[in-house]
Amino acid sequence: MAVPFRRTGKTAKRKRRTHFKLTAPALVVCPQTGEFTLPHRVTPNSGYYKGQLVLTKKESKKD
Numbered sequence: 001m002a003v004p005f006r007r008t009g010k011t012a013k014r015k016r017r018t019h020f021k022l023t024a025p026a027l028v029v030c031p032q033t034g035e036f037t038l039p040h041r042v043t044p045n046s047g048y049y050k051g052q053l054v055l056t057k058k059e060s061k062k063d
Contacts, residue, residue, distance in 0.1 A: 027036040032046040042048070047055030 026039055028039045029035070030037050030043045030046060030048070031051070032048050033043065035043070035045065037043045042055050044055075047053055047057065049055075
């Protein structure tokens with residue numbers, strides 16, 4: 001099994017890890033409801049995509 005000849009220093013390790021960071025998701029405003037949602041997705045609260053209704057809500061039956 002290969003073993004490193006020298007130990008990786010703190011600075012080298014931290015320089016390599018500077019690119020491991022989280023990015024905030026892009027959000028857009030839904031034109032129908034005004035709420036934030038992810039782009040290129042059907043909004044679950046209104047059911048619209050690109051200005052057209054593509055998803056209808058089912059009515060729940062109560063006994």
